[in-house]
Amino acid sequence: MLQTAQRTAKSKTKKAASAPSHKTGADKAAPPHDRFLEAFRWMLLTRTLEEKLVSLYRGGLITGGVYIGKGQEAVSVACGLFLQKGDIFAPLIRDQAGRSAFGEPLLDVTRTYLGSRLGPMRGRDGNIHRGHPRNNELAMVSHLGAMISVTVGTLMAKRLKGDKNFVGLACIGEGGMQTGSFHEGMNLAAVEQVPLVVVATNNHYAYSTPNDREFACRDLVDRAIGYGFEGYSLDGTDLGACLDVIGSAVKRVRAGRPPQLVVASVLRLSGHGEHDDASYVPEEVKRQPFARDCLKVAEQTIVDLNLVDAETLGKWRKDAIAQVEEAIAAAQQEPAPEGDKEDWCALSNRGLADQPESPE
Amino acid sequence: MSITYLEAIREAQAKLLRDDERVFIYGQDVGGTFGGAFKATKGLAKEFPGRVLNAPISEDAIVGTAIGAAMQGMRPIVEMQFADFSSIALNQILNQAGTHYWRTNMPIPITVRLPSGGTKGSGPFHSQSMESIYAHYPGLIVMTPATVEDAYTMLIEAVAIDDPVIYCEHKYLYYHLKADQLPEKGLPTGRARIAREGRDLTIVSYSAMMQESLAAAEELERDGFEIEVVDLRTVKPLDTDTVLASVARTGRLLCVGESFPWGGATAEVIARVTSQGFHLLDAAPQRLNAKDTPIPYHPNLWSTHRPNAKNVAAKARQLLRE
Numbered sequence: 001m002l003q004t005a006q007r008t009a010k011s012k013t014k015k016a017a018s019a020p021s022h023k024t025g026a027d028k029a030a031p032p033h034d035r036f037l038e039a040f041r042w043m044l045l046t047r048t049l050e051e052k053l054v055s056l057y058r059g060g061l062i063t064g065g066v067y068i069g070k071g072q073e074a075v076s077v078a079c080g081l082f083l084q085k086g087d088i089f090a091p092l093i094r095d096q097a098g099r100s101a102f103g104e105p106l107l108d109v110t111r112t113y114l115g116s117r118l119g120p121m122r123g124r125d126g127n128i129h130r131g132h133p134r135n136n137e138l139a140m141v142s143h144l145g146a147m148i149s150v151t152v153g154t155l156m157a158k159r160l161k162g163d164k165n166f167v168g169l170a171c172i173g174e175g176g177m178q179t180g181s182f183h184e185g186m187n188l189a190a191v192e193q194v195p196l197v198v199v200a201t202n203n204h205y206a207y208s209t210p211n212d213r214e215f216a217c218r219d220l221v222d223r224a225i226g227y228g229f230e231g232y233s234l235d236g237t238d239l240g241a242c243l244d245v246i247g248s249a250v251k252r253v254r255a256g257r258p259p260q261l262v263v264a265s266v267l268r269l270s271g272h273g274e275h276d277d278a279s280y281v282p283e284e285v286k287r288q289p290f291a292r293d294c295l296k297v298a299e300q301t302i303v304d305l306n307l308v309d310a311e312t313l314g315k316w317r318k319d320a321i322a323q324v325e326e327a328i329a330a331a332q333q334e335p336a337p338e339g340d341k342e343d344w345c346a347l348s349n350r351g352l353a354d355q356p357e358s359p360e
Numbered sequence: 361m362s363i364t365y366l367e368a369i370r371e372a373q374a375k376l377l378r379d380d381e382r383v384f385i386y387g388q389d390v391g392g393t394f395g396g397a398f399k400a401t402k403g404l405a406k407e408f409p410g411r412v413l414n415a416p417i418s419e420d421a422i423v424g425t426a427i428g429a430a431m432q433g434m435r436p437i438v439e440m441q442f443a444d445f446s447s448i449a450l451n452q453i454l455n456q457a458g459t460h461y462w463r464t465n466m467p468i469p470i471t472v473r474l475p476s477g478g479t480k481g482s483g484p485f486h487s488q489s490m491e492s493i494y495a496h497y498p499g500l501i502v503m504t505p506a507t508v509e510d511a512y513t514m515l516i517e518a519v520a521i522d523d524p525v526i527y528c529e530h531k532y533l534y535y536h537l538k539a540d541q542l543p544e545k546g547l548p549t550g551r552a553r554i555a556r557e558g559r560d561l562t563i564v565s566y567s568a569m570m571q572e573s574l575a576a577a578e579e580l581e582r583d584g585f586e587i588e589v590v591d592l593r594t595v596k597p598l599d600t601d602t603v604l605a606s607v608a609r610t611g612r613l614l615c616v617g618e619s620f621p622w623g624g625a626t627a628e629v630i631a632r633v634t635s636q637g638f639h640l641l642d643a644a645p646q647r648l649n650a651k652d653t654p655i656p657y658h659p660n661l662w663s664t665h666r667p668n669a670k671n672v673a674a675k676a677r678q679l680l681r682e
């Protein structure tokens with residue numbers, strides 16, 4: 001699987017969180033395994049960040065929920081990694097790795113979780129409900145399935161404007177795949193033949209609901225045919241496979257192939273959110289192959305193939321911790337929004353704001 | 361020359377497509393040679409190739425798509441085949457379009473056209489007036505044009521506005537209203553219009569209920585009453601000042617709307633006038649809405665279900681006696 005990292009998709013020039021550099025000890029492997037190692041470092045950064053967020057949450061320092069992507073970093077990072085400037089990314093709740101790889105600064109994350117007034121959501125929305133639509137990172141609404149058609153719309157607009165060489169990638173869970181909104185969006189994407197990749201991560205649970213109460217088809221990937229998508233299955237615990245399958249899907253839509261559906265299999269290695277102990281997941285499920293921790297599997301590959309030495313791995317780990325600490329410390333010092341200073345206007349056109357009460 | 365309310369809507373869209381390359385029209389059956397269930401886009405697909413696009417029966421995805429396109433700088437006009445079916449798109453309109461500027465600082469300039477309101481024989485699912493639902497949610501502007509001129513200028517204005525606009529066009533007015541010509545410019549958005557001056561009682565209304573209110577006012581004129589009729593034009597923002605100024609002249613207020621009676625535009629007007637202009641009132645303000653049942657099919661039932669000139673006049677008379 002690792003040979004897939006040889007694919008030479010263009011590297012993004014600007015990374016907001018400091019991008020992994022590949023000056024590693026593993027010279028012999030450096031060029032072909034660049035992508036794998038870069039992806040691994042985003043995964044490591046994500047895991048480090050999310051573990052830290054969890055501990056802040058446990059310490060009562062985060063208001064609202066914390067939702068992490070533990071066990072899904074390999075799929076997610078591949079979603080962000082192959083997108084270029086001008087591409088559209090519609091991440092969901094477990095896509096920190098993808099968001100970072102796409103270019104979301106760590107400070108966006110910590111500011112949003114910690115309620116800084118200076119963050120992209122300014123305390124008006126929290127946790128994973130964030131984005132930078134001007135940078136083509138769409139800001140998800142909670143309502144699952146609703147971001148598919150929005151992504152389709154961004155791509156239709158680009159086509160109408162005459163833009164070239166753009167793609168969109170939208171993420172979804174197997175739970176969200178069961179909404180009407182998702183179905184409408186998929187169908188429309190195929191009708192319009194927009195360059196869209198939909199990456200569905202079946203982590204075997206929607207909150208506490210297991211697959212057998214979610215759908216009754218043999219395999220979710222079979223739905224691709226029904227929609228007019230091309231469908232691919234993926235072992236989401238295998239980073240090499242994720243890079244290969246998702247990278248190829250992105251390449252295919254860029255080359256004008258029909259929309260692509262990738263269905264990845266993993267286990268959610270956390271509660272639905274950090275308030276949830278996931279005690280409903282039976283031990284037997286945790287022993288399944290799809291329950292492997294993709295980060296550990298990737299690290300083992302690095303060690304087995306001696307892609308970088310232990311010292312380098314240690315350095316990367318330290319670097320991730322430092323970046324996370326810095327982003328948290330910065331956000332913690334920033335001002336919180338204040339109710340009586342807030343601009344309570346939901347329209348950009350202030351003159352058209354309704355005035356339910358008299359000015360006095 | 362004579363131009364109908366429906367033709368005004370078509371003309372406005374033709375002008376928008378002509379003047380602004382960011383504009384496109386998206387909806388069921390709007391394209392091809394068909395031009396929409398009511399022909400509001402007739403001929404536009406031919407005149408503007410690739411910019412009047414047929415969509416599948418997917419209201420949620422149609423609005424979602426328009427929202428995505430707006431994020432990329434386009435100015436989509438969505439045609440719902442009937443206002444009633446916008447219930448399927450409620451999530452995209454309220455939770456996506458309505459929240460986006462507040463959350464992210466990026467406004468969503470979409471216009472959603474809702475062929476609204478009752479016509480004879482249309483029944484529970486092709487007759488609804490949904491302005492009150494949309495007005496309830498933040499982040500949306502809700503237009504309810506009552507004249508041919510407003511149908512034209514307000515639609516042009518709707519597309520120019522950076523925020524999402526719900527444009528409620530009344531199906532009963534499509535063919536019933538005619539004007540000699542289309543104006544260049546209308547009143548500013550958010551400004552109500554005094555459609556008829558009077559000093560005995562104020563009727564506040566909008567959309568097709570303006571016709572009933574004006575007819576009632578004429579009937580009452582024969583009995584010597586001078587009724588002032590205020591056309592809200594947009595139910596959100598609501599021009600409270602113009603309403604209050606009118607009530608200051610007349611001392612009596614009746615609000616007439618076609619949506620269901622629990623809450624809604626008429627209740628909002630009365631709430632504002634009572635809280636801000638209690639001292640102006642000589643009698644308790646009243647309102648008339650559709651009945652609190654689904655909208656009936658049969659013409660006899662339908663014409664009783666919605667407010668009409670007769671019961672508007674009766675209610676006004678009652679209020680004038682107080």
Ligand SMILES: Cc1ncc(C[n+]2csc(CCOP(=O)(O)OP(=O)(O)O)c2C)c(N)n1
Nearest residue numbers: 094142143144173174175176203205206207
């Ligand atoms: C339309 C809708 N209904 C309910 C919810 C509440 N909810 C949030 S996440 C979630 C489970 C989602 O499961 P899945 O799509 O498989 O994603 P996962 O959490 O497993 O990544 C639910 C039910 C929601 N966000 N949207």
Ligand SMILES: [Mg+2]
Nearest residue numbers: 173203205206
């Ligand atoms: Mg799931």
